[in-house]
Amino acid sequence: MKIASVHTRVEHFELTRPYAIAFRSVDSVQNFIVALRSDRGCVGLGAASPEPHVTGETPEACGEALREDQLAWLVGADVRALPVHCRELGRRMPHAPAARAALDMALHDLLAQYLGLPLVEMLGRAHESLPTSITIGIKSVDETLREAREYLERGFRVLKVKLGHSMDEDIERLRALRRSCGGEITLRVDANQGYEPDAIMRFVDATRDLDIEFMEQPVPVAGFYSLGALPDAVRKRIAADESLLEERDAVRLLEPPRPCGILNIKLMKCGGVHAGLRIATIAEAAGLELMWGCMDESLISISAALHAALASPATRYLDLDGSLDLARDVVEGGLILENGTMRTTDASGLGVKLID
Template sequence: MKIHRIETFRTAVPLHTPFKTALRTVNVAEAIIVKITCDNGIVGWGEAPPTVVITGDSLCSIESAIQQVIKPLMVGRNLLNYEYLFQQLHSSLVRNSSAKAAVDMALYDCLAQQCNLPLYQFLGGYRHELETDYTVSVNSTKEMGDDAEAYVKKGFDVLKVKVGKDEIETDIKRIHEIRQRIGYEVKIRLDANQGWESKAAVKAIRKMEDLDLNIELVEQPVPAHDIVGLKRVTDAVDTLIMADESIFTPHQAFEVLRTRSADLINIKLMKAGGIYQAQKINSMAEICGVECMVGSMIETRLGITAAAHFAASKKNVTRFDFDAPLMLAKDIVLGGIEYNGRKITLPTNSGLGIDRVEV
């Protein structure tokens, strides 16, 4: 079973409403789509969105990394020697995690198809259904309250609220407004996207605790490089603290776990470089008694399907942030995961379960 051809395509899908965080505003979901064709006819799919403010990867850099560096190493190789291929993939160039992730997805898609198994079963098969949260973008206090109320009416019982772009007092007013609108049965997760410094984060989270805003967790409150600050926040508050941008690689995960600098870890395939490395991060976290969430960038249902297969396969992944396809104005993917409100069902056919991508 040899890799016969690796192709890349550009795609762009508009969002029905802008996605706003402390780091960026997204109006169009751009991506590089990867298609791997094997000599036995099996076809595998992958996706890599450019997220320059987080991964540093652009459309051009992703495309170039795959076509100029990764592709020559893969074409003609036996896919069943997949440990060798994944080692080659991750040693072929430094960083470029999104390019690696797209190829990684396609490789796993092909491998699971060869074994005639859905990918989540190939990886472990812990569950076949998930429930996603829904993200409330940074906007005016009233608009965020309106959005939160609308998402709850649609059946979402976990909201991920973006903060960190403005003054902390403004963020607290927004959270208070949202809590007033949706009551206390709905979980609220905050994502500061590195928007606070450690002392300010401690002050803000303690105040929210004093106001009984009932925040489940706060994701990446401090800059990615500030592991000391991350630990300072984790140690100083009762609310769970999740590391996101601080952890791309297994080595970074090891350091956060070794120092107990966070209570939880958010694994994203685009940061980890795909499923191969994501499994290592999750395994280390599980050994240390630290649960993981699997999240995503603004991706189509292709990339989210790959992430969902990984998340569904592992017991230690207990939280899921897969709402991105629900933000898109159109769907370019045939097959893959299916949404019913907040509920996600994994496909039963082999591999990712992707039949076609409109590229």
């Protein structure tokens, strides 16, 4: 099966629930949509959501990388040579990981459709389903509790709480959440680089009784490796996010003393399913746990991340809520979300269909 045409377009999505994290506020997002049509009439879909604050890839750079005239080399390519094309994407777009991810997942979608299999089955399923967390941004205590109650009513039981503006206020919010929800919820926290390394043990000691599952990227990238001085039990419950972009970062994070015990793979950081699973293999061999996260993304790329996550034995955590607050999307299908648990559909490929 060969690629007959490549089409790209940009979509602007408003968020139904704007939010704040340690370093910015968000009320809308720009995604780039890719459609690869095969000579057999199949269409492989991909989506890019560049995050310049994390990877340095601006929307302008992503759009430039995805110009249709720049992608003419894909026309006539045999989709069955998937690994070759994924390596070529890395060579041609070394500084545009979200653009690479969009093309990578569209190629994976096409090949899995050709085989008549859901992508996760083509990759080798390791899990049937997993619960996803849903995120509460930096808000007041009252707003945090209202949002948590709404999510509980919708069936979610894993809450990820954004921190990083004020440690004292963060601790107050977490205590209020635990008092209000009791043991009904699993609590994860994400400071988005908002704390200093020498403050981490203060946070750990102050929240020890709150049963926090893990802490994501608590300190800036420049100070992340200083976390290697923390007690082993603390480091094992720290997840690397902004400190993990690509495979070389995963390798470095293995050097003793390891600063973390969990790696957060995002397709928009690493460049797609192919690269994400290479990182997953590194984590599995090293005995690290995996979390699969996302930006604010179309269901296209959220579905791709879910298929990849369920194909890795090292996957323990999902944070794939990035399409839930979009005011609209361009596709339907892709996954089934029930009571906060995600699983893929039985459709071939990614299982997503464009909305007419």
